[in-house]
Amino acid sequence: MNLADLNKIARAMVAPGKGILAADESSGTIKKRFDVIGVESTENNRRDYREMMFRSQEAMSQYISGVILYDETIWQNAADGTPLVKLIEQAGSIPGIKVDEGTQPLPGCPGELITAGLDKLAERLAKYYKQGARFAKWRAVIDIGAGIPSYTAVRTNAHALARYAALCQQAQIVPIVEPEVLMDGDHDIDRCYEVTEFVLKETFQELYYQKVALEGMILKPNMVVPGKKSAKQASVQEVAEKTVKLLKACVPSAVPGIAFLSGGQSDEEATAHLDAMNKIGGLPWGLTFSYGRALQAAPQKAWSGKVDNVAAGQAAFTHRAKMNSLASKGEWSSSLESKKAA
Numbered sequence: 001m002n003l004a005d006l007n008k009i010a011r012a013m014v015a016p017g018k019g020i021l022a023a024d025e026s027s028g029t030i031k032k033r034f035d036v037i038g039v040e041s042t043e044n045n046r047r048d049y050r051e052m053m054f055r056s057q058e059a060m061s062q063y064i065s066g067v068i069l070y071d072e073t074i075w076q077n078a079a080d081g082t083p084l085v086k087l088i089e090q091a092g093s094i095p096g097i098k099v100d101e102g103t104q105p106l107p108g109c110p111g112e113l114i115t116a117g118l119d120k121l122a123e124r125l126a127k128y129y130k131q132g133a134r135f136a137k138w139r140a141v142i143d144i145g146a147g148i149p150s151y152t153a154v155r156t157n158a159h160a161l162a163r164y165a166a167l168c169q170q171a172q173i174v175p176i177v178e179p180e181v182l183m184d185g186d187h188d189i190d191r192c193y194e195v196t197e198f199v200l201k202e203t204f205q206e207l208y209y210q211k212v213a214l215e216g217m218i219l220k221p222n223m224v225v226p227g228k229k230s231a232k233q234a235s236v237q238e239v240a241e242k243t244v245k246l247l248k249a250c251v252p253s254a255v256p257g258i259a260f261l262s263g264g265q266s267d268e269e270a271t272a273h274l275d276a277m278n279k280i281g282g283l284p285w286g287l288t289f290s291y292g293r294a295l296q297a298a299p300q301k302a303w304s305g306k307v308d309n310v311a312a313g314q315a316a317f318t319h320r321a322k323m324n325s326l327a328s329k330g331e332w333s334s335s336l337e338s339k340k341a342a
């Protein structure tokens, strides 16, 4: 492992004004997204959609530091035969790859999940590195509900995250460590705080036990937010203050950067929360975005599978990428949202 090089990649992923595009939806998930816009999920349509984003020159060269790809996409070529990985590199962005294989029920823990994909991971990482991937992602899912999460689920998922991260670093790939506490329930913001604290403490303990170098990784956590069904919603400022307080208590300053998932927040909420955190400032790590839905919902709608809409899709993607870029510097304001490029 060359830690100086891993650190260089990790810092580039969270460079000021830049963040990560999570375009790694599995075939099942992208089908759900395409269903919403009435587009059939064929291999070519998935390619065309992603090619549209990767050819958004302003967004990719100025706001997007890296792209998380799904296995299918990392091997695909653009319509003109150029590998999609090359399009990303040519724009000055870094290709990455989702390496987890989704979730399975966790034995003995009803309603809880464990992420699969450790078997043969070392071999897969070597192939992805050869194909151009310089970072990877593994998502663990923790749900909040009556009597959950259990210690078994938190610990087992933290253990798998650390096993994955150690294998990545050995393969000279920067691991994005993503323990996602879901915002699906009716819990309040303080319950989210408490569970996320438990999950992050356990995760960093496992990373230590498994000799993961913190300087060569990125953390991708949820923000501290109330459950979607909670009767008590929170202000942007409360979310920002509680999330920053929690991260300061749990994430060592040796970690180069933290890149949030959007997790079902609206586009503008995800941007406003990130912006408010960076306005608080004085943070020891880069704090940016690694959004899937909050970067792609608008371009998906604008594109809707039509060649004639490619420019509109690119404009919508560029707008969201730019808003989040500003938020990563604490320079966003809601008035900028209406000044959308035509």
Ligand code: 13P
Pocket: 022, 139, 178, 261, 262, 263, 264, 290, 291, 292, 293, 294
């Ligand atoms: P969302 O921003 O849509 O939550 O997706 C980010 C991600 O990569 C989840 O694993």
